[in-house]
Amino acid sequence: MSAEFLQVQALEVWRGGKLVLPPISFSLERGQTLALLGPNGAGKSTLLLALANLIPLRSGTIFFNGQALARQKPLLYRRQIALVMQDPLLFDMSVKDNIAQPLRWRGLPQAEIHQRTKQWMERLGISALAARRAVQLSGGEAQRVNLARALALEPQLLLLDEPFSALDWPTRSRLLDDFSALLAETGTTAILVTHDLGEARRLASRLGLMFSGKLEPPGIPDEVLRCPASAQARSFLGL
């Protein structure tokens, strides 16, 4: 079955009386990873916040699992997704509690919270940091906690806003390898905002280029790179 898991139809966002996202449409199948690639200020992060239902839409519809978002309770929808921001924005508590907190918000049983927290700390290689406070972590460690916190929720849709951009190259490379394997293993559907082509190619099964709020039709990365849809895309890709 290839029914779209996420379908975005003519989504439009205005902020402060200005149009920031002209009508955008695209769809995504379950298990796919879409990379949104474009220069700074292209509207990638705004699109991500709109998809997370955290900023109001002027018009358009988002279908999630075949159901219009407007017909779902916002909290119920937000509890099926997870948002990872560029800066880790960890809470002022221990690593373990940072990962456990969103699980507590969902009212999960204590045993399950403990098991998931332990499991995802191990998967991200941060078990040794469990008791350490978030403010004591390095950039790479903090980003691993950030990813573990989101993945422990076992979200149906993972929204990632440049989670690797602030890291040094060796840390970033290691984390990209780990994260790529985790995405493949869990089959999580994800949308990744990035301005790094290498990162997009490494993680994504679909690639969409964004310029000035406009999203060019996403496609298979190699095809998008071989035949860019616009002169702007060719220029951005250095072709």
Next chain:
Amino acid sequence: MTELLQITLLSLQISGLATLISLGLGLPLGTLLALGNFPARAVFLSLVNTGMGLPPVVVGLLTALLLWRSGPLGGLQLIYTPAAIVVAQVLISFPVVTGLTASALQALEPRLRLQALGLGASSWQMVWLLWREARLPLLAALMAGFGSVISEVGASMMVGGNIRHQTRVLTTAIVLETGKGNFGLALGLGGLLLFITFLVNWALTVVQQRGRRDER
């Protein structure tokens, strides 16, 4: 000695209760002002910030006019009772707690709210998280609120009347003894007031700094 103890306890009861009521009112209102997005928000913030500097004697005058036997709330028969002092002290400390709460929450990283919501927090869970994140400045708001009322004298004198065994608190007792020329007693009472203020703030500071020390 018994009278001194009674005055001290009454001071603590009145100012402690006024601070707790101010916290109950100021924490939600300060949160609304910090996180809300409504048209008159800037006006309300300005009003609260102005209220932070209200002279206690003016608050005393307004409270007295309200509670006076012929005033709008005269039927409650609160004038010259400890309850009247609590009302006046709430009017003094409530803007302090509200303003400092708003300022503490506005100082947090603005995207923290979006991050919490994006991880599935309900609105209440998000607010609770922000209070937790801002717990050090929020405790400072509580200390400032208590400090603003335990040390004020004008309002307590005007609406309490400094009645012996009924509405006499440490600050009004100091004024009385100074007026009578009993400088030694007045100084002793002043020292006691300072000591009590120190003790309360020390306890709150220990709680506040415990969180900070854990971060290291």
